[in-house]
Each structure stands twice: as structure tokens, then as C-alpha cells.
Amino acid sequence: MIQVSKLLAQGAGLAPVLLKRAASVTLDWDTRQKSRFQVTDSQGRELGVFLPRGTVVRGGDVLVAEDGSLVRVVAAPQALLRITACTAHGSPFDLVRAAYHLGNRHVQIELKPDHLKIEPDHVLADMLRAMHLIVNAVEESFEPEAGAYAAGGHGHAHAHDHGHEHSHGHSHDHAHDHGHKPAAKKTIAIQAAATPHVHGPGCGHDH
Incomplete structure (x- = not known):
């Protein structure tokens, strides 16, 4: 197994020709938010x-591997x-x-100018949908916003290398709830439902 202990953000300082020749790994968000993991690259190396x-x-x-070789990271499409x-x-x-209501529940969000x-x-x-928004299921890469207090660009407890198969474990009850009905918060907080059937007609009314 080849050890990797260095990361170049967005390949800073590397010539395009080097990146083109480099091996690659395709990783989902659950893996990319961990600081320690094992993976096989496109050349079959562990x-x-x-x-x-x-x-x-x-x-x-x-x-950057210990032998000096480069491995490009590709964000895998996911639900x-x-x-x-x-x-x-x-x-x-x-x-x-x-975005405010989701952030208040510690939901990881990727922010775009015209969508979340x-x-x-x-x-x-x-x-x-009850807020008159359109919600559709997609298969795309996920790059959620880093927390303001993030170390290395990520502010949630997911930087701890837990082995959960889902990366939205936001059921932790922080003091930001200010005592407002903690039981209700647990009810609305993220649950383990990864259903693909979330398409709704119109703008989410009458659901």
C-alpha cells in the first residue's frame, strides 16, 4: 500500500500536463470528508x-503519494x-x-447562485416544498459549504473518521437551539431516509 499524506488544493502550482498524466480516484462526499481512508486509484494501486x-x-x-506520484480527485456523482x-x-x-432553516438544523448545504x-x-x-420551493432528486457531485470555524475547510463533526454509511448524521443537539422545543428539533432533524421518490409536481404545493 502506498501512503499519501499531502494534498494540493485544486492542484495548485502543478502544470496541466502533469495533471493529465496523473492517476485519479473518484470519491463520494462521505469519503472525501474523512482525513484517513483507503482507496484504489485508476492505475489499480492501493x-x-x-x-x-x-x-x-x-x-x-x-x-501526493510518498513516491512522488500524483493522484487527481474526482467528486463522484451521488444522490x-x-x-x-x-x-x-x-x-x-x-x-x-x-438555507437559513437548513443551516439551523446543521444540514450540510452546497450553495449555488440559483439553487441549493x-x-x-x-x-x-x-x-x-411547504416553503414553495421545488425539490428534485438528482445524481450530482456534492461540495457542501465549509463551516466558518472549519479546520481544513470543514466545520462539522464529520471530519472525525466515523464509519457511518450516511454522511448527514446531524441529529446532534447543539446549544444553538436556544431551548426551543428540543423534542421537536429531533423530529425534524435529518433522518435516515434516502428515498429517490422526491419529485413533486409544480412548486411543491398541496403535498
Whole structure:
């Protein structure tokens, strides 16, 4: 097994020709948010990745192996919910409200100018539709926003190398809840439902 302990964010400083020749690994978000994992690259080599605690690997980053070889990281497509504003019944500000409510529940969110992406959760999907937003299931790469206090670009406890098969374990009850009905929070918090049947007609009304 080849050890990897160095990461170049987005291949900084490397010539394009070197990146083109490099091996690659395709990793989902659950793996990329860990600082220690094992993976097989496109050349069939077994890699043992040991990065500093709290490091998050993003699509486009480059791993540097102990033998000096380079390994490009590709963010794997995975099941996600894409959230967009309903032009018929809402406004782009609805996305801001959605981001606030999701963030208040410690949900990891990828922020885009015209949409949000989160991991599948039927409870949150229903909540978002009730806010007049469009929620669709997609298969895309996931690059959630890093927390403001993140070490190495990730602020949630997921930087700890837990072995959960789902990466949205946000049921931890932090003090940010300010005492407002903790039992209700547990009910609405992310549950283990990764259902693909989340498409809804129109803008999510009458569900």
C-alpha cells in the first residue's frame, strides 16, 4: 500500500500536463470528508490516505503519494436533492430562507447562485416544498459549504473518521437551539431516509 499524506488544493502550482498524466480516484462526499481512508486509484494501486485531522478533500484536489506520484480527485456523482425557487409562486429570497432553516438544523448545504443541494431526506423535502420551493432528486457531485470555524475547510463533526454509511448524521443537539422545543428539533432533524421518490409536481404545493 502506498501512503499519501499531502494534498494540493485544486492542484495548485502543478502544470496541466502533469495533471493529465496523473492517476485519479473518484470519491463520494462521505469519503472525501474523512482525513484517513483507503482507496484504489485508476492505475489499480492501493492508497492509504493519512491527511491532517480536519482536512476535507474536494473534487479537483491532488493527492501526493510518498513516491512522488500524483493522484487527481474526482467528486463522484451521488444522490442529492436540488432545491430551486418557484418563479410562479415565490422569489429567489425563498432560497435564502431555506438555507437559513437548513443551516439551523446543521444540514450540510452546497450553495449555488440559483439553487441549493443537500443529501436526501424526506422530512426536509416536505418542509422545503411547504416553503414553495421545488425539490428534485438528482445524481450530482456534492461540495457542501465549509463551516466558518472549519479546520481544513470543514466545520462539522464529520471530519472525525466515523464509519457511518450516511454522511448527514446531524441529529446532534447543539446549544444553538436556544431551548426551543428540543423534542421537536429531533423530529425534524435529518433522518435516515434516502428515498429517490422526491419529485413533486409544480412548486411543491398541496403535498
